[in-house]
Every structure is written in C-alpha cells, then in structure tokens.
Amino acid sequence: MARRTTIYDIAKELDITAASVSRALNNNPKISESTRKLVIETAAKMNYKQNKLALALRSGKSFNVGVIVPRIDSNFFASVIRGIEEELYGHKYNVIICQTHEDEKREFENINTLLNAQVDGILMSVSSISSQDFSVEIDRIIKRVVEKNVPLIFFDRKKSIEGVSSVTINDFEVSYLATKHLIEQGCTRIAHFKGNQFLEIFKNRFDGYRQALIDSGIEFDENYVIETRSTIVEGANAVKTLMKLKSPPDAIFSSGDFAALGAIQQLKSDGIRIPEDFCVVGFGNEPFTDFMELPMSTVNQVPLEMGKMAAKVFLERINKTGNLKASNQVVLTSELKIRESSLRAEVYK
Amino acid sequence: MARRTTIYDIAKELDITAASVSRALNNNPKISESTRKLVIETAAKMNYKQNKLALALRSGKSFNVGVIVPRIDSNFFASVIRGIEEELYGHKYNVIICQTHEDEKREFENINTLLNAQVDGILMSVSSISSQDFSVEIDRIIKRVVEKNVPLIFFDRKKSIEGVSSVTINDFEVSYLATKHLIEQGCTRIAHFKGNQFLEIFKNRFDGYRQALIDSGIEFDENYVIETRSTIVEGANAVKTLMKLKSPPDAIFSSGDFAALGAIQQLKSDGIRIPEDFCVVGFGNEPFTDFMELPMSTVNQVPLEMGKMAAKVFLERINKTGNLKASNQVVLTSELKIRESSLRAEVYK
DNA sequence: TAAGTTTGCGTAATCGATTGCATTTTTAAT
DNA sequence: ATTAAAAATGCAATCGATTACGCAAACTTA
Known part of the structure; x- marks a missing residue:
C-alpha cells in the first residue's frame, strides 16, 4: 500500500x-x-x-453524525435519511447509518457504537418498545448521551426527555383530521389500527382519532381499536377480527400504510366495496398508496423536510456552544392526502 | 462537557x-x-x-466503510444498503452513506471525502454518466483508489476496471428471459426503454432484449428503442412517441419500473387494454409493482442479497492481505416476476 | 545605530490508544 | 541462598494533525 x-x-x-x-x-x-x-x-x-482521523482526534470533532432508524428500507426512513444527508452535505458532515430492526438491544449497541466512534451528534427514531423495563433502560442510556453533551435529536418516533430536541409531525391533529374526514364521508363506525402505545407518535394518532369521534358525538368503542404492526398480514388479520363483530365497522383509520393495505386486500377478497361500503385511510404515504388499484388515502409525513429539519436542529445545536440545555421541539405540518379509498361520491354519503 | x-x-x-x-x-x-x-x-x-478514533489513527483501520449511491430513497438502493449494514454489523464495521444524485461531481467529492475519512473500503454504484469526458475522469479517480489499495466494490452499476470487484445480477440473461416471455405471450412488436448506455447494466439489458428478438427470428427495430430515465413522466412520454409510429408496438420491456408505470398509466388513459392489447414488463421490483391495479411484471434484482454479497466480498478482501490484486466478480441470479401486466389468458395469444 | 515591534518559523505538547524494548519483580530450580 | 528464567510493568515512540510558546531575523522608528 x-x-x-x-x-x-x-x-x-x-x-x-x-x-x-x-x-x-x-x-x-x-x-x-x-x-x-x-x-x-x-x-x-x-x-x-x-487525514480527518488525526484531525478528529486532535480537535474532538469527527464531522460524523450517527443516524439510528429501525430499518432503512422503508420509504419513510430512507427519505428522512436522504433529507439529513442533503442538509449536512454542505456542512461537511458525514452520515453513519445504524439499523435497530425494532430491537432494543440493538438500539443500545448502536448508541454505544456511535459514541465510541466519537460522532458529533446522534439523530434517531426510537424503536418499538416491547416492555416498560426496556423503556426505562433506554431512558438511562439516553440520559448518558445527554450528560456527555452529545447532541441528540429525535425525529418522528420521539421520547420526551429533558434536554433532547425533536422533530415530529402533528400526529394528533392530522389523525383528528383524518377521522373527521371519514365521518364527513358518512362513516359512523370507524375502527383504528393503533401502533405500539409506548411510542408517542402512535399514542397521539390514537388520541387524535378518539378526540375526533368524541367531538363529533360518536361513541368511542374499544372493540374498534386493534393494535397492529404495520404489515400486510397483520392488517388483514385485524380486519378479519373486526368484521366478526356484531356490529362491524364501516371504516378504518390505520396508523400505518401496510396494515391498511392488508385490510383493503382482505376486504376486497370478502367482496366488500371500497369506498362505497367501507372507507380506509392509512398513514405514511408510501409510494404504493398512489399506484394501487384504488389509490389509498393516507398522511404524508413530509419525511424529506423532517430529515432536513432534524439536520438543521443539529447544526444549530452545534453552533451555539453556550446555552447548552436549550432543546428545540419542532413540529412539522403533515398533509392528509385524500384519495379514492375514502372518497365517496355524494350519492353514497 | x-x-x-x-x-x-x-x-x-x-x-x-x-x-x-x-x-x-x-x-x-x-x-x-x-x-x-x-x-x-x-x-x-x-x-x-x-475511543475508536485514537485506535483508528494508530492502527490505520477506521472500521468504517463508505457506501456511495445515486440516492438512498429508492427501494432498490435502500435495500442494498440494508443488506450491507446487516452483513457488516456482526463484523463491527459502520456504514457511511453518500448520495451523488446522479451527479459526477458529487461522485468525485464523495470518493475523496471517504478517502480522507480513512474508510476501510468503498462500496459503490456508479452514477449515470453524462459524457465520455466524465467517464474518463471517474476512471482516473477510481484508479487512484485502487492504487491506494483501498478495497473498492461496485454493486449493480459497475464499471469494468482491473482490480475492482463487483456484485451484479445477470442483467443480460434476465432481460433475455423477459423478452422471450413477452414473445411467448404472443407479442411481436416489442419495444424497449433503455437506460443510460454508459452504464453496463443498461447496456446488458438492451443487449439481452435484442438477442432474444434475434434468436426468436424477430427483426430488431431501432424505432422501438427509446432511452428514458426511469420516471413516470418520461415513461408516459416515451410511450406516446411509440404509439405514433406507423406500426406501434404491442409490448414494452422497460429497464426501469417507474418508466413502465408511466407507460401503463398513459396506455390506460388511451383506452388500451393491458395485457390483452399490450404487455409490459418492468425492471426493479419496486414495492408498488405488486400493489397496482394491474400487478406489474418485473425483475427482482435481489437487492438484499446484493448488499450482503457486496459486504462479504469486502470482508474477504480485507482478510487476505496478500494476493491483493485478485478481484472478484460476483453475478447473482435475479428473478423474473411474471404478473398480470404481461400474462395473457390463452385465448389472447 | 539602538531599541522596539513585527514577522516567520521551529520546538514540543496534545488528542487516546497500542506496542517493541528495557527494566523490574516474581517464581522456580539448584 | 543464589541464579536463571519467566512474568509483569514501565518507558517511549507512533499514528497525523494543530497550536501555544519562544526565539531569531527583519523591519521600524527616532
């Protein structure tokens, strides 16, 4: 050599x-x-x-930031990462990618790896949490990051921890809107596929859904709420369960696109017409939602903007050495995309 | 702190x-x-x-590898990166992501950045090349990488350079198969959306298409071949051009899924029935191809395997210090996924 | 020309870890 | 108890860059 x-x-x-x-x-x-x-x-x-390594050792700045996501091959996370990379590129920072596969253990490991690699900051979307114990443990390691004064910015799947900045969307409001929209379409028995309730985003989506029902004078029915991960299989199974109820729902607001897709596939194979008999709204604006037989209503989480904003928050944090404790909670406005899966002709309402 | x-x-x-x-x-x-x-x-x-930085400086090994892709928010590249990350995780390597946005200048910059960051290897998929000049210049910088003895592995979009390993799929063969498949469906005037011919993969796809025609006794007609980037708009425009021909085609083999989608949308809006009147095969197996109104035939480029294999080739290269010049050209077998967009009932053939 | 100021450059420490060599301590053997 | 061998530890260089400090030469100014 x-x-x-x-x-x-x-x-x-x-x-x-x-x-x-x-x-x-x-x-x-x-x-x-x-x-x-x-x-x-x-x-x-x-x-x-x-040699940037020598420079980094001497200066204490590696010009690397770590990004931790559950997985990279989902359109949402990939787009966020794209946004982060684009924003940081002009500032000479590199992006190190870590995946957790929704595994808390991997999450610890990744945080430690990144700290050992002396990254200048960590941007992360926390994994689904399987138990309260893990939640506590993750809190502990995150506090260590904060103590070390390594900038930490959550995006999307945040945790509320003092001193930690975050970039999220208005999950509650957009879920409220989505549910209201279903009600306006004439749906009266609206089900919800909720996500892991240890995660704030899914809690907020659930809360937005419930509040919209309440505000519209529709009774909230626990039987209409099923916790699912966002996969086609789980969505299909969940809707099967729902349709066995004495009074089955006539709409679903799903906290994820894939579960909504599974539901639609199942409903269709059961001969249920969408949107005439049943309306569906998903969440995530995965590309396929627009190219389906029946384009799916969903929520655009503005991932590119989210990534850029997370990077900006990081850069701001880096550039003000004083005022260290100030944290920044940015909430972006997402976009409810109404498509055919929930748009009834007037005659059906 | x-x-x-x-x-x-x-x-x-x-x-x-x-x-x-x-x-x-x-x-x-x-x-x-x-x-x-x-x-x-x-x-x-x-x-x-x-402190891994100190270790890296002393040992000359950073345990970081760089991955350069045109963009990260395409299902294909995101999946490859997932594969790379998963394979390298157990070997304690981290993955640094760079995007080129198909810009050759960015490609140089990224390579330099990664070299300066002392990565232990570079895995890359080269960008579309806009001119022969750039091609030469890229060759030059790549040769520098090889001289520095930094392991370089191309995946998918490779260049043939001595001493550089690569992991690709059997583009020629699968394109041959796809075209043969269209012929078997009774199509006789098969068009092709070709990609940038500076890139070997697109050249191979084109060649496979042409060879299949020739071997089947169908005359190759240049008018049926249009160079498009894989976007919905370009695909729609290209098919418009094709349908204006005196003898318009009755099938398209597209080297990209998005162009194929654009074509399908355009054909449909023109009232052409698929697959009865017209068959389409795409390339890439983007998730949406399976969820469309009419699921699209396409080629699964096995991106996860490709990523893992690229990582394995890198690890092998790292572990044998001698025998430095040996390069490794792995060709994975891709999968032609025949779906409704090209599958005619017997009666139509 | 003497004194003070500026400019240019070398010396050596530093960042944090590893490692060849030298030295000290321990152990074993007679 | 003596000596050789073995084990444990310290010393100092190294990786490649930056920078506080100090010295010497050049330049001002009176």
Missing part, C-alpha cells in the same frame, strides 16, 4: 517543519506568503489529502 | 501506566490476572469507553 502523504512528507521535501506546513494549509496568518505558496504547490504535487 | 474517561484516567486511579491498562483491556498476555481484573473493574466503574 503506497503510504499516503502526510504533512511530514511535505515538510521534509521543503526542508521546513510540519508546523509550517500545517499553518500554510490552514490559512494561519503566522506564515509568509512565499512559504504558503510553496507548500500549497508541493501539497498538490504530492497529492496530499488531510 | 464531562470529559470522557481515557486509559490514562484509569491508570492514574490505579497508580499504574496506561500501557498496562491497555494490555489489561486487550487480552494481552503480558499482564497479571490480578491487575487485569482490577483494571476491568475500574474501567467499568469509571464507565470507560474505548
């Missing part, structure tokens, strides 16, 4: 010291113009490239 | 030297059991975490 040129190599070449080379390359005023020119030329000639 | 504990802190605490602490923590045999125990306990108590 041809060893890479260092400032010492340049120094030797010019018979000066590495210190001068460093100064020449860093716009340090304590160097003569002539030497600077010489160094810069020689550096170019020798194809010198600064 | 509470400074992180270092081995020197532990050394001071126990009144020994950092060297001994290091040995104790690294299973070095030149240390007594008693000291080792003491050090390990104290390290735990003081919440010591190894």
Whole structure:
C-alpha cells in the first residue's frame, strides 16, 4: 500500500517543519506568503489529502453524525435519511447509518457504537418498545448521551426527555383530521389500527382519532381499536377480527400504510366495496398508496423536510456552544392526502 | 462537557501506566490476572469507553466503510444498503452513506471525502454518466483508489476496471428471459426503454432484449428503442412517441419500473387494454409493482442479497492481505416476476 | 545605530490508544 | 541462598494533525 502523504512528507521535501506546513494549509496568518505558496504547490504535487482521523482526534470533532432508524428500507426512513444527508452535505458532515430492526438491544449497541466512534451528534427514531423495563433502560442510556453533551435529536418516533430536541409531525391533529374526514364521508363506525402505545407518535394518532369521534358525538368503542404492526398480514388479520363483530365497522383509520393495505386486500377478497361500503385511510404515504388499484388515502409525513429539519436542529445545536440545555421541539405540518379509498361520491354519503 | 474517561484516567486511579491498562483491556498476555481484573473493574466503574478514533489513527483501520449511491430513497438502493449494514454489523464495521444524485461531481467529492475519512473500503454504484469526458475522469479517480489499495466494490452499476470487484445480477440473461416471455405471450412488436448506455447494466439489458428478438427470428427495430430515465413522466412520454409510429408496438420491456408505470398509466388513459392489447414488463421490483391495479411484471434484482454479497466480498478482501490484486466478480441470479401486466389468458395469444 | 515591534518559523505538547524494548519483580530450580 | 528464567510493568515512540510558546531575523522608528 503506497503510504499516503502526510504533512511530514511535505515538510521534509521543503526542508521546513510540519508546523509550517500545517499553518500554510490552514490559512494561519503566522506564515509568509512565499512559504504558503510553496507548500500549497508541493501539497498538490504530492497529492496530499488531510487525514480527518488525526484531525478528529486532535480537535474532538469527527464531522460524523450517527443516524439510528429501525430499518432503512422503508420509504419513510430512507427519505428522512436522504433529507439529513442533503442538509449536512454542505456542512461537511458525514452520515453513519445504524439499523435497530425494532430491537432494543440493538438500539443500545448502536448508541454505544456511535459514541465510541466519537460522532458529533446522534439523530434517531426510537424503536418499538416491547416492555416498560426496556423503556426505562433506554431512558438511562439516553440520559448518558445527554450528560456527555452529545447532541441528540429525535425525529418522528420521539421520547420526551429533558434536554433532547425533536422533530415530529402533528400526529394528533392530522389523525383528528383524518377521522373527521371519514365521518364527513358518512362513516359512523370507524375502527383504528393503533401502533405500539409506548411510542408517542402512535399514542397521539390514537388520541387524535378518539378526540375526533368524541367531538363529533360518536361513541368511542374499544372493540374498534386493534393494535397492529404495520404489515400486510397483520392488517388483514385485524380486519378479519373486526368484521366478526356484531356490529362491524364501516371504516378504518390505520396508523400505518401496510396494515391498511392488508385490510383493503382482505376486504376486497370478502367482496366488500371500497369506498362505497367501507372507507380506509392509512398513514405514511408510501409510494404504493398512489399506484394501487384504488389509490389509498393516507398522511404524508413530509419525511424529506423532517430529515432536513432534524439536520438543521443539529447544526444549530452545534453552533451555539453556550446555552447548552436549550432543546428545540419542532413540529412539522403533515398533509392528509385524500384519495379514492375514502372518497365517496355524494350519492353514497 | 464531562470529559470522557481515557486509559490514562484509569491508570492514574490505579497508580499504574496506561500501557498496562491497555494490555489489561486487550487480552494481552503480558499482564497479571490480578491487575487485569482490577483494571476491568475500574474501567467499568469509571464507565470507560474505548475511543475508536485514537485506535483508528494508530492502527490505520477506521472500521468504517463508505457506501456511495445515486440516492438512498429508492427501494432498490435502500435495500442494498440494508443488506450491507446487516452483513457488516456482526463484523463491527459502520456504514457511511453518500448520495451523488446522479451527479459526477458529487461522485468525485464523495470518493475523496471517504478517502480522507480513512474508510476501510468503498462500496459503490456508479452514477449515470453524462459524457465520455466524465467517464474518463471517474476512471482516473477510481484508479487512484485502487492504487491506494483501498478495497473498492461496485454493486449493480459497475464499471469494468482491473482490480475492482463487483456484485451484479445477470442483467443480460434476465432481460433475455423477459423478452422471450413477452414473445411467448404472443407479442411481436416489442419495444424497449433503455437506460443510460454508459452504464453496463443498461447496456446488458438492451443487449439481452435484442438477442432474444434475434434468436426468436424477430427483426430488431431501432424505432422501438427509446432511452428514458426511469420516471413516470418520461415513461408516459416515451410511450406516446411509440404509439405514433406507423406500426406501434404491442409490448414494452422497460429497464426501469417507474418508466413502465408511466407507460401503463398513459396506455390506460388511451383506452388500451393491458395485457390483452399490450404487455409490459418492468425492471426493479419496486414495492408498488405488486400493489397496482394491474400487478406489474418485473425483475427482482435481489437487492438484499446484493448488499450482503457486496459486504462479504469486502470482508474477504480485507482478510487476505496478500494476493491483493485478485478481484472478484460476483453475478447473482435475479428473478423474473411474471404478473398480470404481461400474462395473457390463452385465448389472447 | 539602538531599541522596539513585527514577522516567520521551529520546538514540543496534545488528542487516546497500542506496542517493541528495557527494566523490574516474581517464581522456580539448584 | 543464589541464579536463571519467566512474568509483569514501565518507558517511549507512533499514528497525523494543530497550536501555544519562544526565539531569531527583519523591519521600524527616532
């Protein structure tokens, strides 16, 4: 391996010291113009490239940020990461990706790995939490991150922890709107696929749904609420359960697109007409929702904006060394996309 | 910022030297059991975490690999990255993500950034190339990477460069199969949406398509081949052009799913029946292809396997220090997924 | 020309960990 | 008890860059 040129190599070449080379390359005023020119030329000639590792060790800044997501191959997370990368690119930061696969253990490991790698910040979306015990443990390690003063920014799946910034969408409001929309379409028995209630976003979606019912004078019925992960299979199973009720629902507001898709597939194979007999609204605006046989109503979580905003919050935090405890809770406005799966012709209402 | 504990802190605490602490923590045999125990306990108590930056500087191994993709928010690339991350996770490597947005300039920049960050390897899918000049320039910088002996592995969008490993799919063969399939369905005037011909994968897809025609005794007609990027708009426009021909085609084999989708949408709005009047096969197996009104035939590029394989090739390369020049060209078998957009009932053939 | 000021550059410490070599301590053998 | 061998530990260099400090040369100014 041809060893890479260092400032010492340049120094030797010019018979000066590495210190001068460093100064020449860093716009340090304590160097003569002539030497600077010489160094810069020689550096170019020798194809010198600064070793960021050495710089990072010395300066304490690695110019890497860690991003922790449950998985990367979902449109939402991939888009958020795209946003983060784009925003940070101009600021010379690199993005290190970690996946948890919704596994809390992996979450600890990832946080530790990133801290050991001396990242300058961590942007994360927390994993589904399987138990209160884990929740407590995660809180503990997160507090360690905060104590170390490593900027931590949650996006989407946040936890409310003092001193930690977050970027989320208006889950409650948009869920409220979605449910209201179903009511306006004439639906009266609206079911909900709720997500893991340890996660605030899913709690908020559930709350928004319930509040909309209450405000519309519709009785809230627990039997219409099923906890599902957002997969086609679980959505199909959930809707099967629902349709066995004495008084089955006539609409679903799902907290995830895939569960909604599973429900639609199941309903169709049962001969139920959508949207005439049954309306469905999903959540996430996965690309497929727009290309389906029946385009699905859903919520656009503005992932690109979310990623960019999370990156911006990180950059702000980095740039004000004082005022360390200030945390920043950004709430973006999401977009209810009404499509055919929940849009009834007037005659059906 | 509470400074992180270092081995020197532990050394001071126990009144020994950092060297001994290091040995104790690294299973070095030149240390007594008693000291080792003491050090390990104290390290735990003081919440010591190894600084990977210092280790990387000293050892020359950063345990980071760079991944360069045109964009991360496509199902294909996101899945490949997932595969890479999963495979490398167990080997303690981290993944740094870079996007080029199909911009050659960004591609240079990203390669340089990664080299400066001292990554232990680069896995990349090259960007669309806008001109021969750029192609030459990219070749030059890639050769620099090879000279520096930094492992470089192409996946999917490879370039043929000596000493560089690659993981691809059998683009020619599967395109041949897809075209043959269309012929078997009774299609006789098969068009092709080809991609950027500077990229081998698109060239291979085109060649596979053409060879299948020739081998089936169908005349190859240049007018049936249109270069498009894989977007809905370009696909729709391309099919408009095709349908204006004196003898319009009765099938399309598209080198991308989105262009195929655009074509289908356009054909439908023109009242053309699919698959009865017109068959379409895409490429990429984007999730939406399975959830469309008419599920689309396409090619599953096995991105997860591709990512894992690329990571494996990297690991192999790392682990054999000798035999440096050996490169590894892995070709995975992709899967033609025949769905309704190209599957005619017997009566129509 | 003497004194003070500025400029340019070298010396050496630092970031945190590892490791070859030297030295000390312990153990074993006679 | 003596000595050799073995084990444990310390010393100091190293990875590559930055920077406070100090010294010497050059430049001002009177």
